[in-house]
Amino acid sequence: QMLENSNNILQFVSLIKNNPNPQAIVMNELQRRAQNNPVLGNIATLVQNGDTQGVETVVRNIAKERGIDFDKEFNSFKQMFRL
Numbered sequence: 001q002m003l004e005n006s007n008n009i010l011q012f013v014s015l016i017k018n019n020p021n022p023q024a025i026v027m028n029e030l031q032r033r034a035q036n037n038p039v040l041g042n043i044a045t046l047v048q049n050g051d052t053q054g055v056e057t058v059v060r061n062i063a064k065e066r067g068i069d070f071d072k073e074f075n076s077f078k079q080m081f082r083l
Contacts (some may be wrong), residue, residue: 012029016022027047034041039058046054063070 016025020023030044030047033063034044039062043055043058046052046058060070063073069074
């Protein structure tokens with residue numbers, strides 16, 4: 001499942017990089033998924049309001065609940081995409 005998720009992420013990133021309005025793609029996908037997920041609905045609202053600190057707080061809390069080291073995973077993500 002991890003490999004499948006990685007492939008999905010890579011496809012999504014490729015789609016975003018090749019689009020003139022990547023923010024719209026991300027927001028559309030977030031809002032579509034938020035219809036069935038209240039946490040994503042909360043994140044979508046935070047994003048729409050420009051509350052990046054709020055988004056980070058929610059994501060850090062989710063990572064902590066799942067036993068994931070957010071900083072380690074985010075650094076790995078940035079290295080993967082050379083950010």
